[in-house]
Amino acid sequence: MIAEILISALLVMAGIFGLVGSFGLLKLPDLMTRLHAPTKATTVGVGGVLIASMAYFLIFEGKLSWHELLITLFLLLTAPITANFIAKAHIHREMTARDLPVTGTERDWATLMPSDEPVQPVMNRVDEPPRQVSDH
């Protein structure tokens, strides 16, 4: 009984967070601020459902299910990458160097750099000459 209430509470909370995330997409003023809502407010939404699912299988079916941990892992891996790609596409299409703060180094932001100038990789860990990245 207590378990049922707990699981239902988790599901409801998760639903509310998912709703808030989607509402944020509608309400916030522009693309960059809109990106914040789905990358964050939904993590707890999905997380709540996953914890509820694990608890359900553990209590009522008597077995521990590991899939939920994997979903969490994949979600945490993919959410930042999606957000980063959307942000980069937005910068590439809609913004110029004047809209952004200056880098303070010799090079401009990677997305704004003209394509005939290869982006230098950071990796010079070992004593090897810096690798040249070929231009696509």
Added chain:
Amino acid sequence: MTMFLRRLFPHPYLTLLLFVVWMLLVNQFKIGSLLMALILAIAIPLLTAPYWPDRPRLRSLPAIVGYVLIVLYDIVKSNFIVAGIVLFKKNEDLRPAWFTVPLDLKTPEAITVLAGTITLTPGTLTADMSGDGHVLLIHCLHAPDPDSVRDEIKSRYEARLKRIFE
């Protein structure tokens, strides 16, 4: 012998991770899936090794566990903060801001982890990196004071990552 082992397991952590992930995917313990997990865990790092020539050296396991716990806590916290901003703040009161974080980290893997962490934690989002890899471009949903956010990123996440990776 060690040479041979290094050739066979170019990325031991990746091998371990692939093995565990495959076993979790199968979700039950069988000899067949154990064998399959072993084959994949050995073959995939071997096949992808040319694209990932040198591996990061991870320093201390407690530091990694501590970092994961802190980030998980911050993710939950950031969910509540962002939900609060979405629900209770008028759009006119929002102070979205761009700001830059100069990096002390050098390893690409560490910078990737930092960028991902910034995106998942309170109100900040990694948008881009400078062409030479020394500065990150961050967008903040509501930042009346970007400097304090920058300081928190540097002290809370970057310092810990530096201890883990470098």
